[in-house]
Amino acid sequence: MKKLALLATALAMISSSAMAADMAVKAVKAPPPAPFDPWDIAFGAGVMNDYIFRGVTQSNHNPSVTAYFEPRYNVTKDLQLYVGTSTESISFANRAAAEVDVYGGIRPTFGAFAFDVGIWGYLYPGGTCFFGAPFDTAGNAVGPECATNFLLNGNVMKKDVSFFEVYGKVTYTINDNWAFSLNEYYSPNFLNTGAWGNYSSIIGKYTAPSTVFGSSGVGMYVSGEFGRQWLGTSDSFYGVPAFPNGIKYADYDTWNIGIGFTYKVFTLDLRYSDTDLSKGNCSAFTSAFNASGTTDVTPINPLGTGSNWCGAAGIAKLSVDLTAASNLK
Template sequence: MRMFVMAAGLVAMSGQALAADLPLKAAKAPVPAFDPWDIAFGGAVMSDYVFRGITQSNHQPSVAAYFEPRYNVNKDLQLYIGTSAESISFANHAAAEIDIYGGVRPTFGAVALDFGLWGYLYPGGQCQESFPGGVAVCPPGSPLANGPDFTQIKKDLSFYEGYAKINWTINDSFALGANEYYTPSFLNSGAWGDYASVTAKATAPAKWFGSSGVGAYLSAEVGRQWFGTTDAFYRVTAAPVGIAYPSYNTWNIGIAFTYKAFTLDLRYSDTNLSKGDCAALTSAFNADIPGNITAINPNGFGSNWCGATGIVKLSADLTAMTNLK
């Protein structure tokens, strides 16, 4: 009996020693909690604010800023709302563009989609009519008193667009995209507007810049803007109930350099709009190029607001979850 007890003790001690020699299983690292909320924000300064090939700042410098809260339903579905502001120089003396937008961004592998609604607000505007000898302020929304064949623009140019976008990231170097925007009343003119474009982007290999953190890419866009007919506020003698805004093509190409949250973009932009049609479409307050008579511009003064221009833009884009942790 005594021998049995001693043997049992030796077995127990041996078992404890063997257990001590066994490797312990590593404790599982805690899985970080998924935080679906994020905020994107940033700003830019540019030599010219160009929208679909047409300057919004009279070819003068402009500043911009944006703020965009986001909610990630999962890794492939994002909801967002946002607001942005840009300094402008419009013919109705509005000095700022305020944008309010929102939508949804679903992702399917290498294909990213974006659907939403974008509102453009232009506070501080005044109804204007330019005519030989001066500028008159006209009653909002009413026909002009001095005749139809002069430059005209409404006090309120605010409007909205629905949009759909697709971007296909082919690989780390190349991406293709397409965009579609539609509004029932472009710049509150009464003329419907439809804009469609295709885009391409080629990103330089990271090894080109070593460990500097600098990146670069080439990008380009080719688009077409279609228009309907305005309401009677914009009229000429030959079209007393509204003018058919001229549809046009636009394109831009540029190179951009990136470093952390900053991007320096150097871009060329142009359209095929004539100077006369440009003046009628934009109501440019400095349209003074004679000899540009068109069907919707009987006075013949043209504008360079829709012509070729170079743009230098420095921007910063950050997100709270990435840059502010």
């Protein structure tokens, strides 16, 4: 009987212990996952010693500052909609106050391929027309403001050079280190010159392993781009005696290569940029207010002024980039 009593007591203890263990497991069950929040905002700012756009300085090789704000809506983890705006300080021949960009598009992802398709508007408020004569080369009236303002080097520029482009990009990520991108931009009226513009480029980027700088948190990448800008024929405002109805801007190649360092939300990018545009064709394309000389004569630049706005440049840019989802929680 004692043996039976002891056996019964042991079974009861085992049963009680099992029930307690089961209750403990249920008590620490993992909480349900947080609900999916599709909204996010990206924003940031930067300062650079030179604002280069497709190989051409937009700031007369002087420092420039920039900032952007981009709300995003993630339909799924592989489909994002976005709109945004950015500003850059510039130095144009028409003395526009700044560049103000507005844009929007869609970013679908399919495996290793990430696409980006949208429209980008470039606005240049506060400009002044510089022409210096009441009529353009085709005999069209240019208005009283253009007739009284002129540049000493003979270059001309409209008051409003705002324009828009449609674009498509695709990035193929091979692995954690290598990625390549193809880019395509088209404008029916580039810089409001009357000439269409088409820009195509390829970008390669190598991101170094996170162990390169140990546990410091510093990252590093090397990237380069090769692109070609095709341009059509301007309207008569930019015409010259040989081409009174407009000039066919010179197409050109541009390239850049650089190295970048990242730390948390900061990026320092050091880059070399250049083009194959001649100084004469650069003067005609940019209407540079400081173009000088008389020896850089081309069919579209009969005065022979030359500009270094399209030549070799070194760029150092320090930027900070954040998102609400990652940095403000």
